[in-house]
Amino acid sequence: MTVFNLLVGGPTSEWPDTLKAGTVTGQWIGGDRGTLRLLDLGIDPVVAIGDFDSLSQSEYERVRAHVGDIRAAVPEKDETDTELAVTVAFRDYHATQLNIYGATGGRLDHLLANLWLVLKPRYRQHAHQIRFIDRQNTVTFYLPGNHEIQKEPDKKYLAFVPLEAVANLTLPDEKYQLDHEMVPYPISYASNEFMGSSGHFSFTSGLLAVIQSKD
Amino acid sequence: MTVFNLLVGGPTSEWPDTLKAGTVTGQWIGGDRGTLRLLDLGIDPVVAIGDFDSLSQSEYERVRAHVGDIRAAVPEKDETDTELAVTVAFRDYHATQLNIYGATGGRLDHLLANLWLVLKPRYRQHAHQIRFIDRQNTVTFYLPGNHEIQKEPDKKYLAFVPLEAVANLTLPDEKYQLDHEMVPYPISYASNEFMGSSGHFSFTSGLLAVIQSKD
CATH class of the missing domain: 3.40.50.10240 (Thiamin pyrophosphokinase, catalytic domain)
Incomplete structure (x- = not known):
């Protein structure tokens, strides 16, 4: 690395x-x-x-x-x-x-x-x-696929942020969940949270940012 | 008003x-x-x-x-x-x-x-x-059409910011010009400037933000 x-x-x-x-x-x-x-x-x-x-x-x-x-x-x-x-x-x-x-x-x-x-x-x-x-923020980026992210200890909030149209966005184990959501334009799904020390998500097209943040 | x-x-x-x-x-x-x-x-x-x-x-x-x-x-x-x-x-x-x-x-x-x-x-x-x-910033939003904007006296920079795909973006009288540019995804055309006290722009589809800013 x-x-x-x-x-x-x-x-x-x-x-x-x-x-x-x-x-x-x-x-x-x-x-x-x-x-x-x-x-x-x-x-x-x-x-x-x-x-x-x-x-x-x-x-x-x-x-x-x-x-x-x-x-x-x-x-x-x-x-x-x-x-x-x-x-x-x-x-x-x-x-x-x-x-x-x-x-x-x-x-x-x-x-x-x-x-x-x-x-x-x-x-x-x-x-x-x-x-x-x-x-206050860490921003990472993801291409389509199945992903796992680790919670940063000093951050409270977790946001899923399609930067363009994203297909089948699924958040299976976060506080607020989504199931194969079709996202037609950029949206910031703000103020979500991890339920443990890590979380999973997946989508099939588009590009997505994940933002961990704190107040 | x-x-x-x-x-x-x-x-x-x-x-x-x-x-x-x-x-x-x-x-x-x-x-x-x-x-x-x-x-x-x-x-x-x-x-x-x-x-x-x-x-x-x-x-x-x-x-x-x-x-x-x-x-x-x-x-x-x-x-x-x-x-x-x-x-x-x-x-x-x-x-x-x-x-x-x-x-x-x-x-x-x-x-x-x-x-x-x-x-x-x-x-x-x-x-x-x-x-x-x-x-440091004023953000305004525009739908397709022909538009005129006024320079804010305290701002130096002018940015044209398609928030989604934008067609035929034309900047005829700014410092950096565009002619019927097809913008396929969000882009921030930053650090442009007015050439006088106002400027014009046009586009035919999509949604565009204009940001006037200063350091």
């Missing part, structure tokens, strides 16, 4: 405590302003990605002194910095798991672009390897 | 300054914990909606003393408190415009349930009357 973490530029107020405390394991990738924030945490990312236009000369020199692999993104409307970073993680660094921090809070257009990245054909095959983590 | 505002229970850190300062015009609806927060602001909502189970006896008495119309929601998986409040606003209070505050920040399952409310058949006809407002 080759775990990579990616820090992008969302507000630090949404970071989980583990990131602030420097106890996250795995190698790091810096996305845009996330690179400087990693350096501030004492973490040298293996690769930095962004257009870096917003950095001062001294900031850019600092990045060059600490990061061996710098990828200058060409701004274009169909690939965000986050998307390019995800591409580099899987294609060039052969990540088997990518945990993304700094992707929530602040601007909603950024948040949605991040959450929906897995809907694009080139990332869909990696959906199950991508995870968003912030102070 | 009958403007109603709805305050739901998301974190107060995401409120815009106008809400904190009490300068928002129009009548108010309280959704769940939002009701108590309105009372704390010195605002008596015309109607309060929620299951109120989480309120203490004294908090509930306070709501009863200040609010003439109290709707106790029966928790069920297919209608959230926010959805019930939106139903009441349009059906019982004949709102022509509904601005929703407190719907962002914190739990992502709640945020997505709020944003996607307009995709449900019973709310789709009201999409153009619903607006989400927080500290």
Whole structure:
């Protein structure tokens, strides 16, 4: 298992405590302003990605002194910095798991672009390897099949979130259950709960996010 | 024009300054914990909606003393408190415009349930009357047609966000343009900008959100 973490530029107020405390394991990738924030945490990312236009000369020199692999993104409307970073993680660094921090809070257009990245054909095959983590939420993604998920000890709520039409969604052993539900458009089935330390679910088409969260 | 505002229970850190300062015009609806927060602001909502189970006896008495119309929601998986409040606003209070505050920040399952409310058949006809407002974002919704939008003076970024497949999306006069783009799944075209004080766009099927935001 080759775990990579990616820090992008969302507000630090949404970071989980583990990131602030420097106890996250795995190698790091810096996305845009996330690179400087990693350096501030004492973490040298293996690769930095962004257009870096917003950095001062001294900031850019600092990045060059600490990061061996710098990828200058060409701004274009169909690939965000986050998307390019995800591409580099899987294609060039052969990540088997990518945990993304700094992707929530602040601007909603950024948040949605991040959450929906897995809907694009080139990332869909990696959906199950991508995870968003912030102070109150963990978001994972699933393709059709039978799945088991483990409850995170510090989270109370469990949400099943079809990001597009999903067929035969079945929740057999959660607090609120569904039986072969046909979901025609995106819905957030929020505020469900595990009945034990794990839960099962299945569906036959579409792409689904699972969100574990706490107040 | 009958403007109603709805305050739901998301974190107060995401409120815009106008809400904190009490300068928002129009009548108010309280959704769940939002009701108590309105009372704390010195605002008596015309109607309060929620299951109120989480309120203490004294908090509930306070709501009863200040609010003439109290709707106790029966928790069920297919209608959230926010959805019930939106139903009441349009059906019982004949709102022509509904601005929703407190719907962002914190739990992502709640945020997505709020944003996607307009995709449900019973709310789709009201999409153009619903607006989400927080500290950094204003979200509006559009059905197919030709539309003009006005730039908000304090916002820099403009995003076009198909919430489902959208056909022939055309952005003729924004910084980044599109010409009859067929959008097959949800995408956030983030970080676009107005070229003047207004902009135009059109599409022929689907439902689209427009997000004006600032850093």
